[in-house]
Structure formats: C-alpha cells, structure tokens
Amino acid sequence: xxxxxxxxxxxxxxxxxxxxxxxxxxxxxxxxxxxxxxxxxxxxxxxxxxxxxxxxxxxxxxxxxxxxxxxxxxxxxxxxxxxxxxxxxxxxxxxxxxxxxxxxxxxxxxxxxxxxxxxxxxxxxxxxxxxxxxxxxxxxxxxxxxxxxxxxxxxxxxxxxxxxxxxxxxxxxxxxxxxxxxxxxxxxxxxxxxxxxxxxxxxxxxxxxxxxxxxxxxxxxxxxxxxxxx
Amino acid sequence: xxxxxxxxxxxxxxxxxxxxxxxxxxxxxxxxxxxxxxxxxxxxxxxxxxxxxxxxxxxxxxxxxxxxxxxxxxxxxxxxxxxxxxxxxxxxxxxxxxxxxxxxxxxxxxxxxxxxxxxxxxxxxxxxxxxxxxxxxxxxxxxxxxxxxxxxxxxxxxxxxxxxxxxxxxxxxxxxxxxxxxxxxxxxxxxxxxxxxxxxxxxxxxxxxxxxxxxxxxxxxxxxxxxxxxxxxxxxxxxxxxxxxxxxxxxxxxxxxxxxxxxxxxxxxxxxxxxxxxxxxxxxxxxxxxxxxxxxxxxxxxxxxxxxxxxxxxxxxxxxxxxxxxxxxxxxxxxxxxxxxxxxxx
Numbered sequence: 001x002x003x004x005x006x007x008x009x010x011x012x013x014x015x016x017x018x019x020x021x022x023x024x025x026x027x028x029x030x031x032x033x034x035x036x037x038x039x040x041x042x043x044x045x046x047x048x049x050x051x052x053x054x055x056x057x058x059x060x061x062x063x064x065x066x067x068x069x070x071x072x073x074x075x076x077x078x079x080x081x082x083x084x085x086x087x088x089x090x091x092x093x094x095x096x097x098x099x100x101x102x103x104x105x106x107x108x109x110x111x112x113x114x115x116x117x118x119x120x121x122x123x124x125x126x127x128x129x130x131x132x133x134x135x136x137x138x139x140x141x142x143x144x145x146x147x148x149x150x151x152x153x154x155x156x157x158x159x160x161x162x163x164x165x166x167x168x169x170x171x172x173x174x175x176x177x178x179x180x181x182x183x184x185x186x187x188x189x190x191x192x193x194x195x196x197x198x199x200x201x202x203x204x205x206x207x208x209x210x211x212x213x214x215x216x217x218x219x220x221x222x223x224x225x226x227x228x229x230x
Numbered sequence: 231x232x233x234x235x236x237x238x239x240x241x242x243x244x245x246x247x248x249x250x251x252x253x254x255x256x257x258x259x260x261x262x263x264x265x266x267x268x269x270x271x272x273x274x275x276x277x278x279x280x281x282x283x284x285x286x287x288x289x290x291x292x293x294x295x296x297x298x299x300x301x302x303x304x305x306x307x308x309x310x311x312x313x314x315x316x317x318x319x320x321x322x323x324x325x326x327x328x329x330x331x332x333x334x335x336x337x338x339x340x341x342x343x344x345x346x347x348x349x350x351x352x353x354x355x356x357x358x359x360x361x362x363x364x365x366x367x368x369x370x371x372x373x374x375x376x377x378x379x380x381x382x383x384x385x386x387x388x389x390x391x392x393x394x395x396x397x398x399x400x401x402x403x404x405x406x407x408x409x410x411x412x413x414x415x416x417x418x419x420x421x422x423x424x425x426x427x428x429x430x431x432x433x434x435x436x437x438x439x440x441x442x443x444x445x446x447x448x449x450x451x452x453x454x455x456x457x458x459x460x461x462x463x464x465x466x467x468x469x470x471x472x473x474x475x476x477x478x479x480x481x482x483x484x485x486x487x488x489x490x491x492x493x494x495x496x497x498x499x500x501x502x503x504x505x506x507x508x509x510x511x512x513x514x515x516x517x518x519x520x521x522x523x524x525x526x527x528x529x530x531x532x533x534x535x536x537x538x539x540x541x542x543x544x545x546x547x548x549x550x551x552x553x554x555x556x557x558x559x560x561x562x563x564x565x566x567x568x569x570x571x572x573x574x575x576x
Contacts, residue, residue: 042320045327045566059332074276075320078283082324085287090301090332209287219276225269 003027006063008200009052009087010193013044013080014072014100014213015168020047021189023197024055031190042079059091064205066096066196068103068187070213071120071127071147077213088208096199097206099146099214101129103192104166104185105138116162117147117185120216121170124152127216130162136194145214232305232558235329236551237290239322240314240342241369242266242273243544244285246293248304249551252559255352257297258541258548261285268408272398279317286325293547301333306563308554310547311339312571314369319570327566336563338554341574342545343370344382346511348553349543350536357536362505366492366520367512367545368394368411371439373499376509379556385503386437386495393488394514396441400484403449404477405469414481415517421475421482426451428487430494437495441488448484489520493527500531507534516543 005027012018019033032047052059067084070077088095101117108115115131115138129147133139140146150158152174159165159178166185167175199205217223233256238245242263248256263281267273294301309326311319323339330337347363363374363382371394372387391399394411401410406417428447431440450456454466469477496508508528514520521537528535542548 042324042569043567044324045331049331049566059334074279074317078279078317078320079324081283082286082321083328086325086328087332089287089291090329212283215280219274219280221270221274221276 007057007061008064008066008193008197009048009062010066010189010196011044011048011080011084012068012103012187012189012192013042013076014068014070015076015187016073018068018076018187019189020044020051021193022051022055022057023193024057025061029190029193030055033189042075044079044083048083062087062091062093064094064096064196064200066098066192066199067211068100068192069097070100071216072100081211081213085208085211088211094200094205095208095211096196096204097211098192098195098199099129099140100187101146102131102138102140102195103187105131106135106195107186107188107191108166108183109135110164111135112164114162116159116165116180118165118167118171118175121168121172121175122217124172124174125149125216126155126171126175127214128155128158147214149216232555233299233303234306234308234551234555234558235290235293235304236547236549236554237286237307237309237322237326238342238545238547238550239282239286239318240310241318241545242278243546244282244289245545245547246290247547247551248293248297248299249352249548249555252552252555253351253354253356255548255552256299257293258546259289259293259296260544260546261289264409273315275315275317278315279321282318282321286321290325301329304333304335306336306338306554306558308338308340308550308558310342310345310550311568312341313574314342314572316570316572319572323568323570327568331566336558337568338557338562339564339568340550340554340557342550343372345549345553346370346538347374347376347382347509348379348556349511349538349546349549350509352542352548352552353539354536357509358506360503360505362496362499362503362508364492364496364508364510364515365512366393366510366514368392368398370512371441373437373495375503375505379553380560380562385499386439388439388441389433391441391445393439393441393492394512396445396488397514399445400448400481403452403469404481406477406481411513411517414485415519417478417481418485419478421478421480423482423486425479426483428483430487430490437499439491439495441491444484444487448480452480485517485519489517489523492520493523496524496527500527500533505533507536509536511538511543511549513544516540
C-alpha cells in the first residue's frame with residue numbers, strides 16, 4: 001500500500017529571488033523558482049496553479065501552507081501574505097509564517113554554530129537575525145520576529161558571536177569591514193517547505209487573521225513627516 | 231442567480247461585498263482608513279497598503295457573515311485591479327486570486343472607475359444603454375460614453391487634479407478638516423457662493439476639466455499673494471484671521487466653482503451625444519449641491535438622472551461585485567496572471 005504524504009505548499013516571494021515549493025503526496029518535492037514579483041504583475045498564483053496542476057494535486061487536498069514573512073520587498077511580501085491568508089482561510093488549512101532570515105540560514109548547508117543574517121539594509125541600518133543549530137534544525141535566537149533593527153555603529157558588536165554572515169547587496173557600506181566570512185543568501189523555497197513541515201508538526205502555526213509581514217521600519221513618508229515636525 | 235463576492239482596495243478603503251445578479255446588494259462592508267491618514271491631510275500609500283493587509287480578511291469574512299452565506303455559496307470573485315495605488319491594489323488582487331483558485335470559481339478584474347459608473351444601478355433598475363456617465367471622486371474626474379458594461383469610452387477627464395482632490399486641498403487651505411469633501415460641504419452650508427470670484431477653467435470645446443487653477447485661486451483669495459518661493463514662501467494673511475462667515479463664504483464659492491465646471495461639461499456632452507440617461511458616481515456625487523445641480527441639468531435635457539445611493543458613492547466593493555457580475559455574464563473572466571495597474575490608458 002502506497003504511503004500518502006500530506007501535500008504542503010511553501011511560498012517564498014519576499015526577496016528578488018524565491019519561488020514556490022510543493023510536497024507531493026508521493027513524498028517528492030516540486031519547485032518553481034521565481035524572480036521577484038513586480039508591480040506590473042505577480043508570478044505567485046500562476047506558479048502555484050501550474051505547480052499543483054503538474055503534480056496533479058487539487059487545492060482542496062493541501063494540508064498546510066507556509067509563507068515567508070520578511071523583512072523584504074513590500075510588493076512580494078504583500079502578495080505572498082495576502083495569498084497565504086486566503087489559502088489558509090478558504091481551504092481551512094494551517095498557515096505557517098517563517099521569517100526570511102531562517103529560510104536563508106536553512107538553505108545554507110554549511111555547518112555553522114551561529115549565523116548572522118542581515119536583510120533589508122537601508123540608510124545605515126539593517127534587520128539582523130542570529131540563527132543557531134544544525135542544518136534541518138536551525139532556529140532564530142531573537143524574539144518572535146527573529147531579529148532586530150541594527151544601526152551601523154552597533155553592527156560589529158551585534159555580530160560578534162556569529163561565525164558567518166549572510167548578507168545581500170543591500171548591506172550598508174558602513175557595515176562592511178567585519179571579519180566574518182560573508183556569503184549571499186539563497187531564499188530557497190525548498191528550505192521554506194522543510195521549515196513549514198517542521199513548524200506544522202510542532203503546531204507552530206498562525207491564525208490567518210494575525211498573519212502579517214515583518215516591517216523593520218515605519219513607512220518612509222511617516223519618518224519624513226515626523227522629522228519635519230520635530 | 232449569480233452571487234459575486236467583490237473585493238476593493240484601490241485607495242484607502244478596504245471593502246468586500248456580495249451582490250446578486252449584478253444589481254442586488256446582499257452585503258456591503260467598508261473599512262475606512264480615514265483615521266490613519268487624517269494627520270497627513272491625504273492618503274499615505276504605504277500606510278494604506280499595510281492597513282489593507284490587516285483588514286482584508288476580516289472585511290471579507292464580515293461581508294459573508296452579514297449576507298448569511300458561506301464562501302462555497304459564491305459563484306465568482308470580482309476584484310478592482312485598476313487604476314489606483316499599486317501597493318493597495320496588489321493586496322486585494324492577491325487575495326482575490328488566491329480565493330478564486332482555492333474555491334475553483336471564476337475571477338474577473340474590474341476597472342475601479344467603470345465600477346463607479348455602475349454604482350447607480352445597485353439596488354435599482356437596470357441601465358438602458360447608451361448612457362452618459364460621470365465619475366467624480368478623490369482620484370478621478372471623467373465623463374464616459376457607456377455603450378454596455380464592457381464598452382465604456384472616456385470622452386473627457388481632468389488634465390490635473392481630480393475634483394475630490396481639489397476639495398481636499400481646499401479643506402487644507404481653509405483648515406476645514408479631513409476628508410475634504412464633507413468638510414467643505416459642511417463649511418459651505420452657511421456661506422455665499424458669489425462672495426469670491428473664483429475661476430471655472432475653460433479648456434476649449436473639449437470635455438476635459440482642470441482644477442489646479444481653482445485651488446490656487448482659492449489659496450490666493452484666502453491668504454493673499456505669496457512672497458518668496460519654495461519653503462521660504464510667506465502669505466500676507468493666515469486663515470485664522472478670517473471670520474467664520476468669511477471661511478464659509480470661501481468654501482461656498484469654491485464649491486460652486488468646482489460644481490459649475492462639472493455641470494458645464496455635462497451640458498455639452500448631453501448636447502453632443504444621444505444617450506438614454508446620466509449616471510453619476512464617485513465620492514463627490516454625495517455632495518448635496520452637486521446632486522441638485524445634476525438634477526437640474528438632466529431636467530433641462532429631459533434625461534433621467536441615475537445617482538448612486540450615498541452608500542455607493544464612496545469607494546466600495548458592491549460596485550465591483552455588481553459590474554463584475556455583469557462582466558462575467560458576458561463571458562469575460564481572467565486568469566491567475568491578471569495584473570494590477572496604477573493607471574489605465576484612455
């Protein structure tokens with residue numbers, strides 16, 4: 001008798017690269033890598049539709065959905081979070097929200113005691129997360145959002161305990177010069193799928209009503225307004 | 231009997247509604263964001279997008295709850311996908327696609343401005359085409375020749391500010407409050423509309439509008455000619471130096487000039503086109519003075535006036551579901567690659 005594995009969908013569209021991954025009922029994983037969603041058109045739901053069609057999996061047979069919660073690009077995050085909310089509610093399946101730093105660390109297969117992951121760099125600040133654990137069991141060290149906004153002058157002290165830095169091209173210049181080996185992160189939807197399945201098994205799920213992206217900062221217009229008012 | 235769930239998120243209202251057969255509103259839920267934007271005297275796009283994402287699911291759930299329906303009862307999903315604030319549109323569109331795919335129902339994208347033109351037939355009689363349509367709102371001011379639900383041609387539009395945007399700016403100049411439309415109407419109620427001589431833009435024989443000159447004329451009339459430029463600009467008078475009657479007079483004069491520009495072009499359009507009626511929608515058409523003037527011009531042309539009910543003048547999802555139902559009825563539907571668009575070519 002064939003063992004049927006629960007079908008789980010993972011959607012990573014918080015960065016310029018990402019994609020969609022599906023755990024098929026036969027246990028295999030199907031992946032469609034995507035470049036970032038643009039303001040002219042998003043590739044998320046077309047990819048989800050084609051992936052499940054190719055796998056011969058119906059929407060109703062999904063048993064869980066995972067989505068990256070950022071921080072990252074606003075366009076992709078909104079599309080991904082909006083879709084995950086609706087899939088969770090309409091299909092009555094559990095939803096898992098995964099900070100993007102954890103996906104990047106899980107996708108990096110090199111064993112490291114502690115990763116530092118720097119995302120959403122802007123104006124001499126970045127969202128810094130520390131991740132520990134072996135591949136397949138990595139976990140975030142900082143709070144529910146898994147990170148904190150760090151300014152350039154505090155960056156070197158903040159990464160002092162790490163053995164490796166994952167940082168993209170948005171890392172502010174003022175944060176360069178650290179002694180850590182540095183690699184670009186890979187936002188692999190397969191990693192998100194594996195974390196999603198782990199979180200589902202642990203009951204680490206989120207109510208679709210409460211599902212929101214991680215915003216490192218207030219909107220820029222608000223910050224400009226506040227600066228003008230002061 | 232087709233039950234369509236409509237979703238609207240083009241600007242600062244998160245809305246969902248269920249409409250039967252394109253006209254009969256079963257539920258209409260609107261979560262306004264005015265309180266979030268009041269401090270800035272205008273909509274901040276990023277604040278709007280974040281709020282849409284928080285509110286989209288509760289609003290959809292409430293629209294079904296008040297309709298006493300389950301999601302499985304819905305026959306199709308309609309979503310406003312153009313024009314509007316792109317970050318805001320993407321929330322509603324992303325939600326609509328995922329919903330339609332999840333429950334295997336057809337998806338149809340609806341033009342937000344065309345939906346305003348459809349709003350007068352909500353809870354009313356069917357439209358007999360061809361019709362003349364006026365959309366007057368915070369983001370749009372345009373006249374349309376409507377041949378049917380699919381074929382709507384713009385025959386005139388603003389070349390700068392929308393009339394509702396001008397009301398917002400007038401409210402800022404007169405420190406009347408936010409949103410500007412109701413604030414100016416309230417302030418104007420005790421004023422004399424001929425107290426100030428404000429311009430009605432003349433753009434030749436076409437049906438276009440312009441409101442930037444009116445806004446500037448109001449500013450100069452209220453605060454005097456400015457000295458200096460940019461951040462160093464100063465005005466001889468402050469609004470606080472005006473009496474309450476003078477503020478009301480200024481509001482009434484502005485409102486009369488803004489409405490006169492609309493009426494003049496509607497008059498021309500009714501002369502130029504054989505239409506069965508005038509349809510009017512959009513937030514500014516909730517203005518009592520405009521509604522009176524529209525009634526007069528239609529009476530003078532012996533054409534019926536179809537005004538949107540006040541609840542359907544503001545941005546809402548009933549108009550999206552209504553027009554979406556009519557479009558689905560024609561066989562139109564969209565795939566998962568339906569895109570959002572901030573602007574739409576004429």
